[in-house]
Amino acid sequence: MEAIKKLEYGEIKIxxxxxxxxAGLAATEVEGVCGMSGGLVDGIVEILGKKSLSKGVKLEVLEEAVAIDLYLIVDYGVKIPDIAWKIQDNVKAAIESMLGMKVVDVNIHIQGVNFPKEASRDNPAPKSQKSQS
Structure with a gap:
């Protein structure tokens, strides 16, 4: 199903x-969002690049409005309620300004947390040595 806007001289189909x-791009622009997730349906949480944004977004098109569900992976240490509000605002603003469609819901589903990689304990970074004269 696609979004249809009726205008005086015809229709615009999106x-x-x-x-x-x-929606996916607007969500991943928010600092602290690591990537998109395939959601519970896929069974496996996968971090995706910008080319696969659609796997973490579910869309319901109403008459002249949309409802969106986003399945995300966030960075460790972020305040989840704060980042969720920022994502909702960013997605709503992007869709409303670019498409002129009303956004009735932006539901956030946090599917995972990305932990920072620690330096390998077996191979620590070499220390610089000064030559002693």
Missing amino acids: ADEVIITI
């Missing part, structure tokens, strides 16, 4: 993939 891409 493919779901366009809305999904805008």
Whole structure:
């Protein structure tokens, strides 16, 4: 199902993939979002690059509005309620300004936490040595 806007001289049809891409990109722009997740349906949480934003976004197109579910992985240490509000605001603003469609829901589903990689304990970084004269 695609979004349709009726205008005086005809219709504008917006493919779901366009809305999904805008929502996914707007979500990953927020600092602290590590990536998108395939959601519970896929069974495996996978960190995706910007080319696969659609796997972490579910879309419901209503008459002239949309409802969006985002499945995300966040960085360790972020305040999840704060980042969720920022994501909701960013996604809503992006869709409303770019497409002129009303956004009725932006539901956030945190599917995982990305932990920072620690330096290998077996191979610590070499220390610089000064030559002694």
